[in-house]
Amino acid sequence: MDIMNVNPTRMQMTKLKKQLVTAKRGHKMLKDKRDELMRQFIELVQENKKLREKIEAELKVCSSHFVNASAVMSKKALDSSLMSSKQQTGVEVTSRNIMSVDVPVFSSVDQSPEKGDIFPYGFAFTSFELDDAVTSLNDLMPDLIKLAETEKSCELMAAEIERTRRRVNSLEHVMIPRYEDTIKYIAMKLEENDRSSRTRLMKVKDMLLEKAHHYSEKY
């Protein structure tokens, strides 16, 4: 039995009882938080998994396009055609609160001059494989940003779930039993004191009566 180092007084017991109620309420709330976080986390992870599989497959296609392009174009020509980008993709960062975890939300701000005009080069001296490569990569951009968002959210939520789980466990298996044991210990100690003072009073009463009436001499 693990009890706290406290004075066994009635006041202390009342205080501990109040703390126990708070601890129990906190435990229930944290447990609910953990369950809800877990539910959302699993959803997010599944989404992330699908997204990653898709992106990895498509990136493979993209890089094969680039390999094809580099096979028909000279390295110098390829590099120079990709060098000057027309569009500058940026992301607006806002945050979303999932059960007290702040996760980022990325929304892309495309600053390309006009839709469909994604190629940073003229078509005259480049091969069509390069066009394929750039188009497929451009199509992949929204997914890439989404992947970054979900993966970061998963990372942050995993850490929060671990922390919450630790708190729940420490309350459930350490704090609450310790409060209960200490309260029980104080209650027993108080009863014990009560009994001992009662017997002492009875004894004293006997002694006083003996002194006044001398019973043992008469009978």
Place this chain on the structure above:
Amino acid sequence: MAKSIAIIGDSESIKGFGAVGMDLFICDDTAASSQLLKQITDNDYYAIIYMTEEIFEACAKEREKFAERAVPAIIPLPGVRGNTGIGQRRLSSFVEQAVGSDILFKN
């Protein structure tokens, strides 16, 4: 304010991303990658930093301090040398951290 997207990797793997508007940081030497990451993250200009898997593994230590922060998000992508499965492993490590055992990828 809109932030930018960066990609770090060997020149072969990442040059295509320049065409779609990411900022390229070519790093053919994995040993120099953590130094490069430090420079990039210094002024908080990038919201997302993609990395090829080799670089991602090489600067594991430098990445640690961003694990608790919302931005930048550092995301591994397979390079031209193929997929090493590090993305999947990373995801399953999150599941393991949160749930206690890997319930998603175990067959």
